[in-house]
Amino acid sequence: MNGIFIRTLITMLGLFLASRLIPGVGLEGAGNFIIAALLLGLANAFVRPVMFLLTLPLTIVTLGLFIFILNAAMFGLVAALLDNFYVSGFWSALFGAIIVSITSIVASWCIGPDGRYEVIVVRRR
Numbered sequence: 001m002n003g004i005f006i007r008t009l010i011t012m013l014g015l016f017l018a019s020r021l022i023p024g025v026g027l028e029g030a031g032n033f034i035i036a037a038l039l040l041g042l043a044n045a046f047v048r049p050v051m052f053l054l055t056l057p058l059t060i061v062t063l064g065l066f067i068f069i070l071n072a073a074m075f076g077l078v079a080a081l082l083d084n085f086y087v088s089g090f091w092s093a094l095f096g097a098i099i100v101s102i103t104s105i106v107a108s109w110c111i112g113p114d115g116r117y118e119v120i121v122v123r124r125r
Contacts, residue, residue, distance in 0.1 A: 006111055007104075011037035014103030021099060024092025028084045036078055036085050040100070043074045071097035 012033045019027045027036060051070055052059070059066040072090060075097040079087040087093045 003111075008034070008037045008041065010104055010107040010111070011040055011100060013107070014100035015040070017103055018096040018099040022092055022095045024088030025079075025096040026086050027082075032082060032084045036082055039078045039081055040074065043077055047077065048074050068094060068097070071101060075100070 015027055015033055015036055018025050027033060048070060051073065052067075055066060055070065072093040076087050076090075076093040079085045079093070087096060
């Protein structure tokens, strides 16, 4: 349960950075950041796998680049569901999804699956 809370905070940080760095992305209100992070997690957990399977041939033909389009679609879907979350177009959704993904990847390097801070020590002999 602690891991879900930490990952939601990480997604909130990514959404905050996307709203500040990308001109066409805006999200107002702390409560909306929480709801958007939870909705993005739910969309990535339930909707994205179905969409991935449906578009698998296109993903294979484009050598995996279509996954960026799926990420942008999930980002746009969450923006369509919330009133105070807006995305002005495809490119804004694409770059916003990339910012959220990069934030999640960087944070996942230090956060384990159970939500605790982890450091891996490698000793050379």
